[in-house]
Amino acid sequence: MILRIFHSRLTILLSGTLLVLASCSKTANTSLVSTPVTSVQIQFYNYVGNVPLQRNVGAYTNTAGEQYTVSKLLYYVSNFQLTDANGKTITLPQRYFLVDDATDSTKKITLDSVPAGQYTAVKWVIGVDSIRNVSGAQAGALAPENGMFWTWNSGYIMAKMEGNSPQSTTALKDFQFHIGGFKQPYNALKVITVTFPSTLTVSPDNQAKINIKADADKWFHTPNTVSIAQSSVIMAAGANAMAVAENYQQMFSVLSIAN
Amino acid sequence: MNRKAFYIIGIVCLVLLIAHACKKGSGGPDGSVSPQPFTLQLPPGFPAPVYDFSQNPLTKEGIALGRFMFYDYRLSKDSTVSCGFCHQQFAAFGHFDHALSHGVGGRQGNRSVPVIFNMLFQKEFMWDGGVNNLEIQPLTPLTDPNEMGVDLKVLIGKMQSDPQYRKMFRDAYGTEEITSQRMFRAITQFVATMVSGNSKYDSIVNHVGGAAFTAEEQAGYKIYQQKCATCHKEPLFTDLSYRSNGLPYLKQLNDVGRMKITGNTADYLKFKVPTLRNIIKSSPYMHDGRFFDIYQVFDFYDHGVEVTASTDPLVKNGIPLTDAEKRQLYFFLNTLTDYTLIQSTALSEVKIN
Numbered sequence: 233m234i235l236r237i238f239h240s241r242l243t244i245l246l247s248g249t250l251l252v253l254a255s256c257s258k259t260a261n262t263s264l265v266s267t268p269v270t271s272v273q274i275q276f277y278n279y280v281g282n283v284p285l286q287r288n289v290g291a292y293t294n295t296a297g298e299q300y301t302v303s304k305l306l307y308y309v310s311n312f313q314l315t316d317a318n319g320k321t322i323t324l325p326q327r328y329f330l331v332d333d334a335t336d337s338t339k340k341i342t343l344d345s346v347p348a349g350q351y352t353a354v355k356w357v358i359g360v361d362s363i364r365n366v367s368g369a370q371a372g373a374l375a376p377e378n379g380m381f382w383t384w385n386s387g388y389i390m391a392k393m394e395g396n397s398p399q400s401t402t403a404l405k406d407f408q409f410h411i412g413g414f415k416q417p418y419n420a421l422k423v424i425t426v427t428f429p430s431t432l433t434v435s436p437d438n439q440a441k442i443n444i445k446a447d448a449d450k451w452f453h454t455p456n457t458v459s460i461a462q463s464s465v466i467m468a469a470g471a472n473a474m475a476v477a478e479n480y481q482q483m484f485s486v487l488s489i490a491n
Numbered sequence: 492m493n494r495k496a497f498y499i500i501g502i503v504c505l506v507l508l509i510a511h512a513c514k515k516g517s518g519g520p521d522g523s524v525s526p527q528p529f530t531l532q533l534p535p536g537f538p539a540p541v542y543d544f545s546q547n548p549l550t551k552e553g554i555a556l557g558r559f560m561f562y563d564y565r566l567s568k569d570s571t572v573s574c575g576f577c578h579q580q581f582a583a584f585g586h587f588d589h590a591l592s593h594g595v596g597g598r599q600g601n602r603s604v605p606v607i608f609n610m611l612f613q614k615e616f617m618w619d620g621g622v623n624n625l626e627i628q629p630l631t632p633l634t635d636p637n638e639m640g641v642d643l644k645v646l647i648g649k650m651q652s653d654p655q656y657r658k659m660f661r662d663a664y665g666t667e668e669i670t671s672q673r674m675f676r677a678i679t680q681f682v683a684t685m686v687s688g689n690s691k692y693d694s695i696v697n698h699v700g701g702a703a704f705t706a707e708e709q710a711g712y713k714i715y716q717q718k719c720a721t722c723h724k725e726p727l728f729t730d731l732s733y734r735s736n737g738l739p740y741l742k743q744l745n746d747v748g749r750m751k752i753t754g755n756t757a758d759y760l761k762f763k764v765p766t767l768r769n770i771i772k773s774s775p776y777m778h779d780g781r782f783f784d785i786y787q788v789f790d791f792y793d794h795g796v797e798v799t800a801s802t803d804p805l806v807k808n809g810i811p812l813t814d815a816e817k818r819q820l821y822f823f824l825n826t827l828t829d830y831t832l833i834q835s836t837a838l839s840e841v842k843i844n
Contacts, residue, residue: 365623366624367624368546368624368626368627368675368676368679369624369630369674369675369676370672371672375670375672376627376643376671377644377647377671381627381630383627383630383634383635384617384621384631385621385751385752386623386627418754468754469754
């Protein structure tokens with residue numbers, strides 16, 4: 233009986249509160265309410281130089297003149313921001329994506345909660361920010377079973393490339409670049425901004441799409457020439473990882489956009 | 492304006508409170524009830540936990556799941572080794588009589604099994620501090636080929652096909668979904684309950700029931716305070732720092748210690764200062780388990796220290812101990828044994844079918 237009375241009072245209280253809240257948000261945030269939010273798709277296309285990456289099949293030559301094939305290419309992208317036509321930065325809800333060349337579905341990512349508008353550039357972190365490196369067990373793209381987390385010295389592998397090369401110094405003639413590190417002086421976190429060739433219009437009427445090229449060959453050059461013969465295996469934070477991270481920061485460019 | 496804001500915040504809080512209360516009482520769609528909150532009793536005078544429980548509140552069902560996994564040997568690659576295989580309760584969750592850790596297929600690691608009570612007060616784990624959060628600590632022994640040697644994806648699949656695990660995950664989290672995050676958080680819950688702060692020493696410092704040191708224990712406590720307490724600091728009996736205590740380097744193991752984690756030569760041969768709590772129950776000693784008797788440890792500090800560039804200044808000249816002092820120290824260290832920990836029925840091995 234008491235419960236029942238309580239319940240009915242609760243209902244009144246609840247609906248009252250909701251009303252108050254609704255009216256508040258209406259008056260206080262007129263501008264926000266009137267701007268619809270929608271999504272933007274980013275599609276990653278992995279390349280080596282000017283040809284699409286063919287894992288295990290394609291034979292490539294790097295700047296150091298070494299032949300190589302690629303068996304694995306994975307990278308984290310996170311913390312997306314958009315720049316609008318007025319130069320204002322819009323920070324999107326924190327999301328983490330792991331792009332794995334072996335899984336096509338991971339190459340198409342969807343950014344949610346994007347306010348409709350005109351945008352000129354997109355910016356993101358290549359890797360996983362330091363907070364998530366120290367915050368315990370994570371889920372989804374950040375789950376440790378994805379093989380992108382160092383167990384003996386906690387931290388995410390921000391990006392990973394593996395393959396084979398006759399110039400490798402390992403018994404199996406392979407190379408493994410596991411690039412990570414979130415603490416100074418070996419913080420391998422990189423931020424990249426790509427500017428659109430023309431203004432990107434985001435509206436609920438059309439699915440805005442950004443097609444991004446990721447050139448894996450960039451891992452080996454500019455600004456640092458990375459030689460497989462000199463460092464066939466990189467598996468810890470340090471100077472070698474930093475050199476590769478500075479290179480792969482340059483690997484992204486816009487292929488096209490669609491409004 | 493301010494008053495209005497206060498009013499709104501107040502109502503929102505009230506709604507949240509009521510909603511929370513409603514959630515607690517109601518059952519799930521399949522008739523299951525929500526996990527019951529568990530309050531962990533912390534010993535008086537202990538620091539606040541370092542582990543952040545906000546994302547992983549303790550529940551009876553969560554702890555029970557963690558305990559089951561802790562003792563489930565099927566979690567290892569060849570179903571031979573559980574967490575509890577190496578972390579034995581009677582040895583204060585260290586590995587009795589084993590210098591180096593054991594693993595699947597008869598493999599051996601290159602460090603001794605550390606005790607794992609009072610973990611919730613630590614911010615870094617392992618002898619070298621390489622693991623930065625209690626939740627991801629189980630990841631290393633689970634996947635290390637010298638320990639449990641599993642592929643995490645394979646393990647999750649295996650657990651998902653087990654009706655008992657599905658039920659236990661539902662009890663602990665509301666749904667049957669088995670993820671690595673849920674696994675690690677449940678193990679963390681169980682390990683967090685391994686709190687040791689109820690030894691004779693604790694009864695004495697907290698003035699419980701007229702407990703008192705014997706004359707020899709008292710003398711040993713004084714020696715401890717003079718010669719050990721800086722590194723093995725009360726109340727945890729470790730300051731959780733990394734130090735090189737002058738233990739001679741062993742070429743066969745080639746263990747550089749914390750330098751492997753930081754890449755800094757100043758950290759060469761440094762290891763985390765281990766706790767002295769339950770020390771008499773948790774032999775062997777040192778990061779490589781080279782000493783099986785506490786008197787060997789006393790002798791080492793007395794005349795076995797090998798000085799290198801990174802050796803801690805506090806032990807550079809050794810720690811001189813007479814035979815009488817060693818005996819007194821031994822008696823004092825015995826007062827650090829916590830029988831409520833090593834005999835707790837809440838922490839003991841559970842039967843795995």
